[in-house]
Amino acid sequence: MLDLLSSGGWLMVPIVACSIITTAIVIERAWTLRRSRIMPPNLVARIFEWHRQGHLSDARIEEIRAGSPLGRLLAAGLINRNHPREIMKEAIEDTGRQVVAELERFLSSLGTVASVAPLLGLLGTVLGMIDVFAVIMEAGVGNAAILAGGISKALITTAAGLSVAIPALLFYRLFDNKVARLALDMEEQSLRLVEVMKGEREAGEVVA
Numbered sequence: 361m362l363d364l365l366s367s368g369g370w371l372m373v374p375i376v377a378c379s380i381i382t383t384a385i386v387i388e389r390a391w392t393l394r395r396s397r398i399m400p401p402n403l404v405a406r407i408f409e410w411h412r413q414g415h416l417s418d419a420r421i422e423e424i425r426a427g428s429p430l431g432r433l434l435a436a437g438l439i440n441r442n443h444p445r446e447i448m449k450e451a452i453e454d455t456g457r458q459v460v461a462e463l464e465r466f467l468s469s470l471g472t473v474a475s476v477a478p479l480l481g482l483l484g485t486v487l488g489m490i491d492v493f494a495v496i497m498e499a500g501v502g503n504a505a506i507l508a509g510g511i512s513k514a515l516i517t518t519a520a521g522l523s524v525a526i527p528a529l530l531f532y533r534l535f536d537n538k539v540a541r542l543a544l545d546m547e548e549q550s551l552r553l554v555e556v557m558k559g560e561r562e563a564g565e566v567v568a
Contacts, residue, residue, distance in 0.1 A: 369513065371484035375520045378477045382528045385466045385473075389535050393463065398542050399430045404549050407434060408556055411441075429459045429542075433550045437557075445558050452550045459546070463539045467532060474529035481521020488514020 407424065410416045416438065425435035436455035437448045492511055 369484055369488070369517065371480055371487070371517050372520060375477060375480050375484075375517065375524055378473045378480070378528075379524045382470065382473050382524060382531070385470050386527075386531045389466060389470075389531075392465075393535060393538055393542070395542070398428060398463070399545060399549065400428050403428070403430060403434065404553050404556075407438070407553060411557065429463065430546050430549060432459055433546055434553055437550060437554055441557055445554060448554050448557070449551070452547075452554070456543070456547060456550070460539065460543050463542060464536075467535055467539070470528055470532045470535070474525050474532055477525035477528065478518075478521045481518040481525075484517025484521070485514045488517070 403424075407416070410420060421435050421438050424431040424438070433452050433455050436451040440448045440451045488511070492514060
């Protein structure tokens with residue numbers, strides 16, 4: 361493996377760095393974007409039950425806020441529960457933009473790696489081919505071993521760049537779609553809570 365990395369030249373260093381960055385982001389996002397962490401089950405139903413029993417104190421709302429990203433949205437609405445529906449929704453939407461931005465953390469970096477890694481590989485190939493043609497100009501085409509070695513060295517960076525870029529792009533699309541689904545689900549749960557609190561939906565329809 362070390363021989364393969366060294367034979368690819370100095371451009372293998374940023375390609376390997378891209379690989380490390382990709383691995384770190386994928387592990388971190390896979391852990392952070394767990395649905396059970398983002399949207400605790402039955403949270404909306406539990407909040408309404410606390411409201412019905414008169415246990416929805418400021419301390420309880422702060423506990424809800426600190427518990428999960430969905431809790432932050434719901435807490436923003438609950439703080440304004442004595443205001444009109446429009447104000448509750450506006451508070452939830454404002455908080456929702458912040459929450460989604462946090463869920464999308466590092467995704468732009470992952471997309472950048474997916475775009476840059478193959479370009480680094482291509483650059484390595486171009487530089488390698490320049491070296492090959494320099495050898496041809498000096499020694500001619502009689503030594504096939506030298507030419508084959510130079511071409512192989514030139515193609516190593518392309519293979520390495522693609523090996524990093526393809527997984528990075530796949531995980532970027534996967535996490536981006538997951539964030540979009542989570543955002544829609546959190547919005548739906550928040551609107552359900554608003555409708556129940558304002559008497560526009562029956563309590564039995566609250567599903568978390």
